[in-house]
Amino acid sequence: MKNLLILFLAFTLGLPFVYSQSNRRTASASARQVSLPAVTDKWPGTWKMAYKPWPHIPAVNMELQIGEGICGMLYPAVLTLDYSVFSGRYYVLLARKNDGQLGIGRYKHAIKETPFKLGPWLLYLNGTLNYVRNGNEAPVMSIQRMWIKDFGLFMKGLYEGDEIFESIKVTLRDMLYRTDLQLKKVSDKPWPNAEVQHFLRLQRDSFYLGLYRRIDVNDSMVQLTIIDEDQLDKDTVTLIHNSRMLMNRSEINEQTKSQQIKLDTGMNLLAFFADNYGRIPPNTGDMRINADGKKYSFDFSDRTNAYATFLVAQLYRRPVPLPPSVVVPTPATQSDTALRTRLISSRKDQWVTNLTVKQKEITLELWDAQTEDGDSISLRLNNEWVVSGFPVKKQIQEITLSLKPGENKLQFMADNLGSIPPNTAALRIHYGNISRRFDISTDMKKNNIIRIVYLE
Known part of the structure; x- marks a missing residue:
């Protein structure tokens, strides 16, 4: 894990x-x-559908953007509904039930909903998203509901507010309640990480x-x-x-x-x-x-x-604590350095965080907080290699870095994927009396990067 x-x-x-x-x-x-x-993660990306109950009216457009999976079990997502004058955007959590199904979270947290609220009708969007792919066609997710048969819920909110919206409400309610919904995958690009982080902060607080x-x-x-x-x-x-x-x-x-x-x-x-x-x-x-x-x-x-x-x-x-060991950087050969430089340049940098410090020297602590599975990483500071082939172990290992004034770029590159992809490590950075903890996740296509500004 x-x-x-x-x-x-x-x-x-x-x-x-x-x-x-x-x-x-x-x-x-x-x-x-x-x-x-174990399967390739097929869920992240953008999924869309258009629901048009009658030819003479505009379609209800539904979009679901799914972020990268957390340990292959939890998926932050954002649901968008647009129909006529109505526009809604909702955060929702999905959970992997099995290889072909994602459970749909009960709560859809509205971050935009105008000119009226769908309220409890969003409960109708429950059950599972079932994955289907036929040959080379684009994958499709169909919604398999668990039916909620409650007349009070069905009518709730219909006659509230301006009556001009009643027909729009009926269309949206009926779609959520009983329409066979099928979303087609239109992009493999996961929901952007910056929005996922906002999702996580709101969930923590609200x-x-x-x-x-x-x-x-x-x-x-x-x-x-x-x-x-x-x-x-x-x-x-x-x-x-x-x-x-x-x-x-x-x-x-x-x-x-x-x-x-x-x-x-x-x-x-x-x-x-x-x-x-x-x-x-x-x-x-x-x-x-x-x-x-x-x-x-x-x-x-x-x-x-x-x-x-x-x-x-x-x-x-809680893991049994082990005393930290100090890692002394060892010089690499010129050919090794050139190979690693080509590898790190060929991969995409994924931002982790920005830090501002007032200390020239900082200390990194690295360890495997889950199962030690043979992960190895290399670290580069300001285009200079600090360590290579660094084994990520249960035991905390320390690395001391010396910063230059201004912006410093700290990169983490996976040397391998261990026995349980991706390559992951827990990281704690000490500077002065402050300590910050992060999680590093790299693979053969992406590095992690931390920007550190040193103020003299």
């Missing part, structure tokens, strides 16, 4: 976790662990999209129990732990048993999916976790998760 996840999760607050110490009858998940297949606040634990094994908070009514659920499938469309019933889950060192994502709403909507499955003697509940029956497709718990298992 790779470390790119931390960048996303460090910004994420979500909802506070809910404590549960009930003595209710428990059932749980018992399923053979199955790893999801809203919940289905991802709960991080819980730090020391236990390597935790007890997991799945129960139905209401009554046994054929609710089925799927559970994914760091891309490993623990439950697959499993019915919650009397035979469901508790299980012990071994946590990875570092971040553990537990994505809990509602597959249906059972006989009595909505799904009321409750994922309970006992860690470090504390009990936590992640519950579809909570009001904030009602009719949700998924919710995600994040448990961070």
Whole structure:
């Protein structure tokens, strides 16, 4: 499991976790662990469709821009709807359920919505996005809903505000509610990173999209129990732990048993999916976790998760600290330097952050916060190679750099992809009394770059 996840999760607050110490009858998940297949990430990019219910009216244009996946499980995205005078733009979180499906987050956070609000009608856009590709044709995602049959919700907001918008509202509502939606991929370019960072900052400060606040634990094994908070009514659920499938469309019933889950060192994502709403909507499955003697509940029956497709718990298992080792840069041969220079110049630079410091010397700490898998990187400062073939290990390693006045460009280049692509490392920069932490993710096509301005 790779470390790119931390960048996303460090910004994420979500909802506070809910404590549960009930003595209710428990059932749980018992399923053979199955790893999801490793695939090329086909989801990021731009997907579009035009919905035209009648020939004589303009089309409703829908666009979904998906950002790069976080550990192949979570995808920040932005949804755009344009029809007549209406324009809406919404942040939404997607979660990988399996190789062919992305779960659609319950919440669509409006960053632009005029001249009226769609409100609860956006709940109709739920369920999964199902990937289909026929031959050499462009990929298509079709929406497979979990139907919400509530007349009060169907009519809510229709007659609010100016009556001139009623027909526009009806068209948009009906499209969200029952139209077979198919979005075609028109670009492989992921949602721009700058907008993703804005998404993450807003999520940290303002809203919940289905991802709960991080819980730090020391236990390597935790007890997991799945129960139905209401009554046994054929609710089925799927559970994914760091891309490993623990439950697959499993019915919650009397035979469901508790299980012990071994946590990875570092971040553990537990994505809990509602597959249906059972006989009595909505799904009321409750994922309970006992860690470090504390009990936590992640519950579809909570009001904030009602009719949700998924919710995600994040448990961070603290690594055993190791003393840092100091890395002394070693001179490289002229031929090695020339080869690395050609390689780094052929790859795209991906910006990580800008820093302003008042110290000539700064210290870098580098380590693998997840699974040590053989990653190796090279560092270049102001076009001069600092280290090459640097192994990223569990143990923290320190590198001291001397800056020039003004702007300094620090580049990180992947020497390999390790056994679990991409090449990742945790980075902490110390300058003066300040310490900043970042995550480095490089591959054979992109470098990472940090701009550091030294003020004398």
